Structure formats: structure tokens, C-alpha cells
Amino acid sequence: MSSDNIVRHESRVDRRQREAQNRHYGLTIWFTGLSGSGKSTLSVALEERLAAMGCRTYRLDGDNVRTGLCRDLEFSPEDRIENIRRIGEVAGLFRDAGIINLTAFISPYRQDRDMARALADEGDFVEVFVNAPLAVCEARDPKGLYAKARAGNIPNFTGISAPYEPPEYPEVVVNTDTSTIDECVDHVVEYLVTNGYIDADRQASA
Amino acid sequence: MSSDNIVRHESRVDRRQREAQNRHYGLTIWFTGLSGSGKSTLSVALEERLAAMGCRTYRLDGDNVRTGLCRDLEFSPEDRIENIRRIGEVAGLFRDAGIINLTAFISPYRQDRDMARALADEGDFVEVFVNAPLAVCEARDPKGLYAKARAGNIPNFTGISAPYEPPEYPEVVVNTDTSTIDECVDHVVEYLVTNGYIDADRQASA
Structure with a gap:
């Protein structure tokens, strides 16, 4: 290994x-x-659906994030922001890896979601408002x-004792009711x- | 959407x-x-080489981790440990995503590397000692x-003013000299x- 080669770091x-x-x-939904x-x-x-089309996907949610990467975080305002920041950063790594990553977190504050969006290139972040x-x-x-929140057993519960700020310009809105x-x-x-983002022929084959 | 479906969370x-x-x-190298x-x-x-074999890969290094996910961390002992912990957790997410992820960090302490290894299932963590x-x-x-470390401008520089603990049982040792x-x-x-981990036929086709 020549020393010339040692600095060739760029992937x-x-x-x-x-x-x-x-x-x-690579995309974040x-x-x-x-x-x-x-x-x-x-x-x-x-x-x-995406996997059936042959897409490479990964899903980030409370189960695999709160118990791992973010297990040092509590629910204070600072920790809530740091939680979303780390999720946004990891979503960025998965975008860089060419993966369609899906994140499923309440993420009630516009400012936090915009922070995650700001880490993405234009167009690489698709916000879906599940309404x-x-x-x-x-x-x-x-x-x-x-029920627990109404009984006063969960402080700062979104929708009951803490606000939910709906997206102003989400890429997609779905109405699940x-x-x-x-x-x-x-x-x-x-x-x-x-x-x-996806070829129509993939859709047809799924 | 019936309420029966709402709790169907498992991916x-x-x-x-x-x-x-x-x-x-999915594997961590x-x-x-x-x-x-x-x-x-x-x-x-x-x-x-792995990509040429058609493998799905991702590389974590200082460039994409220290400036993003870990940009809040300094070089104190606590932050050094937290840095490796987060890298280990993210490596775990990439394993779960079925990706061969490669991490390139000095990671001088056995205890820190073993923490990252402990997050992986048996066999899913291949430690390569670059000797x-x-x-x-x-x-x-x-x-x-x-040069900077010898001049006293970098405190706790591995090999000069801080220890490097070689792996005791690395899966692979390579001697780059x-x-x-x-x-x-x-x-x-x-x-x-x-x-x-990889089919021999992939190797032949690369």
C-alpha cells in the first residue's frame, strides 16, 4: 500500500x-x-407496497429508534427536538444509501419537521400528513x-395537553377517517x- | 380504515x-x-468490490457522522463513548435494513468496540483490525x-498521547505495511x- 493511496478517502x-x-x-417519506x-x-x-415493486425500503419508528439510538432521551422539549434531529440525520444517511426510508412519528411541531426537511436536498423529503x-x-x-392522558397520567400528550401543528404545505394529505x-x-x-420518484412500470408490476 | 387495522404496527x-x-x-464490517x-x-x-458484486452497501465514517448525527459531540471520554454508541446503533439499523455497512473509525478502546458488537446478533459483526x-x-x-500531535497541538491523540488497544479476537487482521x-x-x-456471508458466485462475477 503506497502512501499515495492512503488519502484516497472519497467513496x-x-x-x-x-x-x-x-x-x-433515495427519499424520505x-x-x-x-x-x-x-x-x-x-x-x-x-x-x-414499495417492497413488492422491488424498491429498497426502511422504516424508522419508535420501536427501533426510541429503544436504540435515542434511548438516552426523555420527553423534555430539548430531548424531543434532539430526538427528531437524530431521526432526521439517520433518514439522511438512508437517503444517501439510496433507500426509501419511511418515518412514523407524531412529530407534532412544525419547526422540528422543518429541521428534518432542511437536512434533505430539495425534493428528497415527502411529508405525508395523516389527517x-x-x-x-x-x-x-x-x-x-x-384514556391515560384524559386521566391526567400522561403530561404533554399531543392533542390533549400539548398542541399538534398540522403541516402547512405537506406533499401529501391522507384522510384516514x-x-x-x-x-x-x-x-x-x-x-x-x-x-x-418511482417508475410507472414498477407500479404496474406490483 | 377500520379501527381493527390501526394496531397492525409490526412491519x-x-x-x-x-x-x-x-x-x-445485513452485516457490519x-x-x-x-x-x-x-x-x-x-x-x-x-x-x-462489494458493490461490483451487486451487494447493497453503506459506509459510515467521520465525514458523514461527525458532521451530522454526532455533530453535538466533542472529544471528552463521555462523548467519545456516545459517538461510538450512536454509530453502533445506526450500524444496527443498517443491518436490519439488510445492508452491508462498513464503519471506518479509529475506535481505539476495546470496551467501545465491544459495546458496538454487543448490539449485533452473533456473527453479524466482523471486526477488521487494520494493522x-x-x-x-x-x-x-x-x-x-x-505532526500536530507531536507538536502538542492535539491532546489525547491515539498512539501519541492516548492509547490504542488492538483487538484481541478480530475476525480479520490486515497488515497494510x-x-x-x-x-x-x-x-x-x-x-x-x-x-x-456472500455467495462464492458473486465473487466470481465481480
């Missing part, structure tokens, strides 16, 4: 090469919405969290195809 | 499915060695860091093929 397998290998762009709005369900269903009325989410209450899961997935996929 | 696109799609396992030993050069060259005598690394000094880059890459690829 020659770069993002564009990985994207060519995968035949799709950022779901946001109230607890119980259907973010996780939708992100799982969308990932299944459902609070009453509908609370009636679903899949984890029993609204009036549409089926499949219809919502169709809607996101249509956005991705129409905007050139 | 049905799982690691095994992604590995089947990629036709190789963790390079460790002195500054100037050749970690970055080797990890770049290995990634090129070269300190005098050789210092003579190469590709970034001029040894007596082998070429290609020979070192061959050696790691041979380990991966011999141990069933």
Missing part, C-alpha cells in the same frame, strides 16, 4: 450509483399526525394512551409516480 | 425479506486501527495529524465468502 460508491443499482431515488391517526399502519402498508379528527383518533385509542388503508397507500404511491 | 417487510431481496445478509493505518482507504476499496506499525502510520501522516490494498480487500472478501 467511489456514491449515492447516484446506489440509486442506479436500486432503480429509484415523513409521516406526521396525531397518535391513533394511522401513521404506523400506513407506513407499514406503504412499505409493503384524522382528534375525536376519531381518541375513539380508536389503539394503545389506550388517550374517510379512506381505507389501501386508498391512502394508493394516494402516496400516485404522488411518488407522478413526481418521478 | 411485514422484515430483515429476512430484505436480505432475500439483496441476496446477502467494523474497521479499527491507528490514524493513517488505512481504514478509510480500505473501507472504500472494499465497498467498491500497521505506529512508525509507518506516522510516516504516512496523510492528514498531518501526527506489507500488503497492497487489493490484497487486504481480497483477504476480507475471502473471510466473507468462507464464512457464508
